[in-house]
Amino acid sequence: MEDLGIKERWLDQEEDLDRDEEEQEGAPFKELMTINMGPQHPSTHGVLRLIVTLSGEEVIKCIPEIGYLHTGIEKQAETKTYNQALTLTDRTDYLNPLINNMGFVVAVEKLLNITDQIPPRAQVTRVLLCELQRISSHLVWLGTHAMDLGAQSTFLYGMRDREKILDIFEMCSGVRMMTSYIMPGGLYADLPPDFEEAVDSFLKYFKKKWPEYHTLLTKSQLWYERTKNIAVLTPEMALAYGATGACLRASGIKYDVRKMFPYSGYETYDFEVPIGKNGDVYDRFLVRMLEVEQSISIVEQALNKLPGGEWQISDRKIVPPKKWEVATNMESLIHHFKLFTEGFKPLPGEVYSRVESARGELGYFMVSDGSNKPLRMHIRAPSFANLQLMPATLEGKALFADIVAAIGSIDIILGEVDR
Amino acid sequence: MTQTSDESKNNPEVEAIPTEPSLLDLERFPNVRKSDFRAADGTPTFIVPAEEIVDVLRHLRDEGRFTMLEDVTAIDWYPREPRYQVVYNMIALEREKVIRIKVELSGENPTIPTVTNLWPGANWYEREVFDLFGIDFEGHPDMRRIEMPDDWDGHPLRKDYPITGKRRAAVPANWLRLEGRSGPPQTN
Numbered sequence: 001m002e003d004l005g006i007k008e009r010w011l012d013q014e015e016d017l018d019r020d021e022e023e024q025e026g027a028p029f030k031e032l033m034t035i036n037m038g039p040q041h042p043s044t045h046g047v048l049r050l051i052v053t054l055s056g057e058e059v060i061k062c063i064p065e066i067g068y069l070h071t072g073i074e075k076q077a078e079t080k081t082y083n084q085a086l087t088l089t090d091r092t093d094y095l096n097p098l099i100n101n102m103g104f105v106v107a108v109e110k111l112l113n114i115t116d117q118i119p120p121r122a123q124v125t126r127v128l129l130c131e132l133q134r135i136s137s138h139l140v141w142l143g144t145h146a147m148d149l150g151a152q153s154t155f156l157y158g159m160r161d162r163e164k165i166l167d168i169f170e171m172c173s174g175v176r177m178m179t180s181y182i183m184p185g186g187l188y189a190d191l192p193p194d195f196e197e198a199v200d201s202f203l204k205y206f207k208k209k210w211p212e213y214h215t216l217l218t219k220s221q222l223w224y225e226r227t228k229n230i231a232v233l234t235p236e237m238a239l240a241y242g243a244t245g246a247c248l249r250a251s252g253i254k255y256d257v258r259k260m261f262p263y264s265g266y267e268t269y270d271f272e273v274p275i276g277k278n279g280d281v282y283d284r285f286l287v288r289m290l291e292v293e294q295s296i297s298i299v300e301q302a303l304n305k306l307p308g309g310e311w312q313i314s315d316r317k318i319v320p321p322k323k324w325e326v327a328t329n330m331e332s333l334i335h336h337f338k339l340f341t342e343g344f345k346p347l348p349g350e351v352y353s354r355v356e357s358a359r360g361e362l363g364y365f366m367v368s369d370g371s372n373k374p375l376r377m378h379i380r381a382p383s384f385a386n387l388q389l390m391p392a393t394l395e396g397k398a399l400f401a402d403i404v405a406a407i408g409s410i411d412i413i414l415g416e417v418d419r
Numbered sequence: 420m421t422q423t424s425d426e427s428k429n430n431p432e433v434e435a436i437p438t439e440p441s442l443l444d445l446e447r448f449p450n451v452r453k454s455d456f457r458a459a460d461g462t463p464t465f466i467v468p469a470e471e472i473v474d475v476l477r478h479l480r481d482e483g484r485f486t487m488l489e490d491v492t493a494i495d496w497y498p499r500e501p502r503y504q505v506v507y508n509m510i511a512l513e514r515e516k517v518i519r520i521k522v523e524l525s526g527e528n529p530t531i532p533t534v535t536n537l538w539p540g541a542n543w544y545e546r547e548v549f550d551l552f553g554i555d556f557e558g559h560p561d562m563r564r565i566e567m568p569d570d571w572d573g574h575p576l577r578k579d580y581p582i583t584g585k586r587r588a589a590v591p592a593n594w595l596r597l598e599g600r601s602g603p604p605q606t607n
Contacts, residue, residue, distance in 0.1 A: 070566040074551075075575055079582050110459045239486050239512075241540035255512050349457030350464075352490070352508050352519065365506065367494055380490040380508075388543050418566060 032060060039068050043148045043404045046414030048387075050403065057399045062391045069418040077377040081343030082108055082184060085377060090178040092379060093416035095140055098133040098169070099357045101182040102126060104377075106263050107353035107364040108184040111346040112318060119310045122186040123265045128199070128302035129172070129181065130264075130355075131295040135206075136165040137358035138292050145285070145408030146217060149226045154216055161209060164202050171198060184344075185319035186312030199303055207296060218289065227282040231393040231406035234279060241392065242385040245360025246291065247410060250276035250283035257356040269298050281409040288411075318344050343372040352380075359383050359411055381416040442483060442518050448475055454521060462508075464519040469531045472522050476507065476534050485509040485518060488534070491544035493552045497578035501525035503554060507534075524554060533559040551576035 038049040047068035053061035073092060077085040089104045090097040109115045143158030166176040171192050173181040181188045217223045233243070235251045248255055256273040258266040274290035276283030312319045320339050321332035348370040355362050360382030367376040387410060394406055443465050445451055450471060454464035467475050479485040490508040501523040510517050522531055533556040534541045545556045546565040553574035556562060564571060573580055 067564075067566040067568070072575060075582060113459065240538055242488055242490075242538065243540075253512065260512075260515055346459075347457065349459040351459040352462060352517075353460065361489065363490055363508070365490065365492055365508070375496075376492075376494045378490070378492040380492075384543065385540060388540055392539070 037403065039065075044407060045144060045412055048407070048412065048414055048417075050390075052400070052403065054400055057401075058396075059394050059398045059400060059403065060396065062394050062403065064387055064390055066387070066414070066417050069414045071419065073419045074377055074379065077374055079373065081372050082346075082374065083339075083343055085374060086183060087178070087180050089379075090180055091415065092381065092419055093357065093359070093362075093383070093413045094177060095137040095413055096133045096358045097177055097179050098129050098182060099355060099362065101180060102130055102264070103353060103355040103357070103362045103364045105182050105184050106355060107351050107366045108346070110351045110353060111349055111366060111368050112184065112344070113347075114185065114313060114315070114318065117313050117315075118186060118264075119313065120265075120307045121309050122311045124302050124306050125187060125191060125311065126182055126264045127266065127269065128299055128306070129169070131298045131302070132165050132168060132199070134295045134358045135292055135299075136162045138288050138295075139165075141288065141358070141408075141411045142213065145405075145411070148404045148408045149223075151217065151223070154213065157209075157213065157216075161206060164205070168195070168198050168202060171195060183319070185315065186310075190311045196303060196306065199299065203296065203300060203303070210292065210296070214289065218286070224282065226401075226405055227285060227409070228280060229278070230281045230402045231390075231398060231409065232278060232280045233389060233393050237389070237392060238279070241389045243360070243389055244382050244385065245357070246284050246287045247360065247386050247389065249273065250287045251279035252277055257354045257361050261354050263353075263355060269301050271298050281405050284409040345370060345372050357382055359413065359416070360386060379416075379419055381419065383410070383412040383414075383417045386410045387412050387417055442516060443475070443479065447478070451475065454519075458519070462517050462519045464521060466521050466523060469522050469524060472507075472520070473532050473534060473537070475520065476509075476537055479509060479518065479520075480537055483511060483518075484514060485511045485516075487512060488538040488541055491534075491541055491548060493548045493554060493576075495552060495576065495578045503529050503552065505531055505548065505554060528553070528555065530555040530557050532557050535559055550574070553577065 033054045035052055035054065036049065037052055038044040039047040044050065049065040049068065051061075051063040051065060052059060071091070073088050077088055080088070086101060086104055089100040093100055106115075109118065139158040139162045143155035146154035169179055169181070170176050172195065173179040173188060233247060233251050235253050238248045238251045238253065243251075244255065252275055254273055254275050257263075258271075259273055271294045274287050274294070276287050316332065316335040317339070321329075321335050325332035326336050346368045348368055350365070350367045352363055352365045361380070362382055363380030365376070365378040365380065366374050369375040390406060390410065394403060398406070442463055443451060445453075448467070448471060450468045451465050454466050456464070458464050476488075487510045488507065489510055490506075492506050494504045494506065496502055496504065503524040505522045505524065507520040508517070509520070524531060531554060533545055535545065535556075536558075542559070542561065543565060545559055546561070546563060548554050549556060549559075549562055550564040550566050551574055563569065567575065573585060
């Protein structure tokens with residue numbers, strides 16, 4: 001081999017590379033490659049494993065494998081009284097525990113037939129807290145989704161503002177995340193005295209900050225290119241797969257549980273249901289962004305009409321008596337003892353309750369056989385149905401990097417998918 | 420002082436919730452009957468024989484416009500027979516109506532036809548029912564376990580499956596070997 005200088009040798013290699021590319025151009029990749037994405041992968045939002053078959057960069061097949069976070073919550077609930085099973089619901093979708101509580105409580109109250117006895121203060125507080133929870137969940141979604149696609153700063157701002165909402169939850173229930181604050185029959189405790197002031201100052205702050213999120217992403221050319229016409233979901237497909245929440249609404253179907261099957265007095269609030277048109281990642285993004293604005297408005301309305309009075313029903317067979325009553329009254333002590341050792345016993349029956357969680361329709365199917373423990377508690381998790389869509393929206397239509405965008409736009413929580 | 424053990428007072432009196440006019444044409448499906456179990460949410464509930472489930476659901480989807488299958492799950496009524504109930508919750512978005520269909524199954528290895536041909540979204544729900552209850556869905560394209568590991572023994576949500584899981588036989592302490600593995604003591 002003749003002796004060439006470094007520069008010549010380098011140029012020689014470049015020519016070789018060019019020639020290889022020319023040969024390959026136009027010819028499809030003959031070899032398929034199968035790779036594992038997850039279960040430990042930062043962009044799968046938990047322990048989701050995807051088995052992806054690629055032809056070059058194109059996704060040929062994408063098979064989600066779940067079950068890595070299965071904790072048997074439905075089985076555990078069968079061995080606990082209703083009030084104990086409530087604490088399990090916090091742990092399913094760990095980004096919106098209060099809405100999980102809400103779904104469970106709506107189901108149990110229907111079993112007990114006390115839905116119309118809930119005092120107005122409890123109902124308004126439930127709506128207020130659920131909407132704050134929706135905002136906080138959407139902030140985490142926005143942050144992680146944008147970070148997956150390379151926009152780091154959104155995550156930092158999202159976490160900063162979510163922390164303020166968690167402070168409000170801590171004020172009410174004593175914990176930031178696993179609240180169990182909404183209980184059958186009302187609330188766990190009355191709201192703290194400075195609650196209204198805290199929510200009011202948060203709203204003032206957040207309404208000023210919210211437009212900044214829009215400036216970061218909504219009209220950015222880079223964001224368009226990563227999200228427009230990616231993982232398109234047609235309305236027919238969305239219905240066939242049982243998609244709910246922003247995934248369904250981005251495809252143009254106006255289904256929101258809060259409007260169609262109102263619970264906890266949602267029919268008295270004035271809000272709109274934003275819908276999309278194309279059903280792609282960008283539309284899902286925009287629908288959620290607009291949902292946050294509606295949630296802010298609902299929180300404001302709820303704060304304005306927050307009534308005083310009792311926060312629990314007066315039936316001491318269902319809610320525990322107050323501490324001073326237990327200390328002064330024999331009957332209350334007995335009630336207290338019975339409730340915490342035995343719990344309450346709904347009549348035999350079954351119920352399927354729907355609430356709108358941050359991810360879609362959250363259903364609780366509960367069966368009572370007349371004992372103090374549920375015979376069956378099934379959680380219809382919105383992420384479970386929405387995750388099923390992924391192969392149908394991606395296979396043969398997307399590049400490998402689009403998988404990350406698609407996962408982020410579905411907004412899955414594996415704690416809820418696996419239960 | 421009132422007596423706290425008065426069981427009837429534990430529950431408020433439940434009035435009969437008026438159910439809506441029949442959403443399912445019972446004359447067309449004579450084997451379908453109304454469920455007499457209390458539906459606390461007022462959802463009309465029907466019990467369908469396993470052989471007719473695909474026909475009934477197709478009728479509901481195409482003519483009743485129940486376009487969305489929300490949920491498929493099961494209940495184990497052990498030790499009562501028929502032991503299993505597979506539950507389908509459906510919703511008609513334009514009509515704002517809901518309906519619940521149940522299928523009763525018995526036996527150690529119950530089977531039911533799949534509805535994945537009608538709703539591809541039923542796929543994972545049926546896999547979950549198979550995994551946790553051991554109910555087999557005939558004609559399902561991918562009948563594998565979904566939550567539990569593939570080599571798992573038993574179906575956890577059955578009522579005769581213990582909450583602590585199936586335990587191994589106890590191993591005597593003097594069988595424990597230094598390497599950390601258990602087994603009968605080795606005699607060299």
